[in-house]
Amino acid sequence: MDPGRQTREEWRIGEPAAPPSLPPSPRLIFERSRPGVEGVTFPPPDVEEVDPASVVESRLLRSVEPALPEVAESEVVRHFVGLSIRNHHVDKRMYPLGSCTMKYNPKINEDVARLPGFAQLHPAQDPRSVQGALELMWELGEMLKEIVGFDAITLQPAAGSQGELTGLLVIRAHHEALGNPRKRVLIPDSAHGTNPATVVIGGYEVVTLRSNERGQVDPEELGRHLDEEVAALMLTNPNTLGKFERGILRITSMCHDVGAQVYMDGANMNALLGIARPSDMGYDVCHLNLHKTFSTPHGGGGPGSGPVAVRAHLERFLPTPAVIRRADGTFDLDHDRPHSIGRVHGFFGNFGMHVRAYTYIRMHGAAGLRKVAETAILNANYVRHGLADIYELPYGPACMHEVVFSGDRQKRKGVKTLDIAKRLLDFGFHAPTTYFPLIVSEALMIEPTETESRDELDAFIAAMRAIDREA
DSSP: OTTOOOOOOOOBTTTTOOOTSSSOOOOOOTTTTOOTOSSSOOOOOOOOOOOOTTTSSSSOOOOOOOOOOOOOOHHHHHHHHHHHHHHTTTTTTTBBBBSSHHHOOHHHHHHTTEEEEEEEEEEEOOOOOHHHHHHHHHHHHHHHHHTOOSSEEEEESSSSHHEEEEHHHHHHHHHHHHHHHEEEEEEEEEEOOOOHHHHHHHHHHEEOOOOOTTSOOHHHHHHHSSSEEEEEOOOOOSOTTSSOTHHHHHHHOOOOOOOOOOEEEEEEEETTTTTTTTGGGOEEEEEEEEHHHHHOOOOOOOOOOOEEEEOOOGGGGGGOEEEEOTTSSOEEOOOOTOOOOOOOSSSSHHHHHHHHHHHHHHHHHHHHHHHHHHHHHHHHHHHHHTTTSSSSTOSSSSOOSSSEOOOHHHTTTTHHHHHHHHHHHHHTTTEESSSSTTSSSSEEEOOOOOSOOOHHHHHHHHHHHHHHHHH
C-alpha cells in the first residue's frame, strides 16, 4: 500500500473506519477498490424484473449488498501480473531444488495437452469414443517400459509418492500370494523422506541402513539386516547424495537370495536416461516422476504423475483397469484382473500429464533423452567444480545429477544454511533443498537440471560465492 494510505483494517468500501469498540463491518476489504469505479459494463436487462422474495425464501436473501471490488480492468490485470512477478517460478529463473527439482516445461507440451481431443474428454466416456487417448496412454507405457527395461506398467498413480505406495503394495501382494507378507522394509539413511512414510503406510516396519564413507549402501551392513522377514529394499539410484550405487548388482542379488524384492525410487531417473536401466541393475519395481524426468509441471499442489513399472512376476498385482491393445488394433480398459491391488486413482491417472510426457519423449527421441541425462550430469558437476573450494563436499568429488554441499564452513562464521538459502532469493534464485539429506550437516542440495544454460549456472555460482564473501 502507498505510504499514508489507511490500513487494510481501516479501509472499507464507502464508509469511514469504524471505532475499534464496534463489531467489524460485514463489507469486505479491497485495497485497490474505489467507490464508483467500473471494470465492466453490462447491457440493460432484457427480461422482466422479478421480486427476489417471490422466488427465494426470505431467510436466504441477503440483508446487505455483496461486497464486490470496484476496480478497473487495467488495475485487475496489473494486480495479478504483479503477484506473478513476485512469485518465483521455473519460467522466471533457475529453480535448483535438489531431489524434487523443477526444470523448464516446454510450451509445446502445453499446446498438445490443450488440443480439444484431449482437453475435452471425460473419463467416464465409452472406451470406443476415446481411442486416441487410450492409444496415447498405451504408447506412453510402452516407451516408459523400454526406458526402464521392465515388462509391465501402470500410469494410474497421481504422484511419485503415490507411485511409491503403489509399488510397495504390489510387493506386499506378491509376498501375500506366497503365503507370508513379511514384516520389514530396508531403506538407506539418505533416502527420500517419502520412503519411510510409504513403508509405514504399507504396513511394514522401517529398518534404516547406514551409508558408508562414500555415501552409498554398504553390502556388509545390508547383509546384517537381510533375512526372510525382509519384504523389500527401497533404494534410489543415483541416490539422494547424487552418487551412483556402485555395488548395485551385488546388493540386488543379496536381496533376491532371501526372497526380498528391490524397489527403485525413480526420482533420479533423469540421470540414467539412455545410459542405464533399472532392470539391468536387478530391480523388480520402479516408479517414475514424470515432472522431473519428462518435464510435466510440478509444484503448486499438482496434478502429478508417478507411473510404476514392474517385472513380469509382479504384473498381475498392478492396479486396474489396465490399458490394453486388442488383436484388432483397438484399445480398451481391462478390469478383469482378480489379483490386482485395485484402483489407486479415481479413474486412470492424470491424463494431461501423460500427454505432456508423451510429447516430451517423442520430441526428443532416444538420442535426445540420453543427451538430457548427460547434460544434467554435466551441469551438476559444473556447479560442484565452481563451488568446491568454498563449500564443503562431505562425500567426495564426482556427482551425477545433483551435488550436496555442507554449509559447516559458513556456519563457523555465523551464517547458517538457512541464511544462505534466504540470501539467494535476493539474487533472484530459488533456494536449493536445505538440511537434507539428514546425514549431511547444514546440507545444501543443488540440482541445476539439464535445461539451465552455462550463463545461468555461472550467475548462480557467482551468487553463492558472493554469499560466502558476505559471511
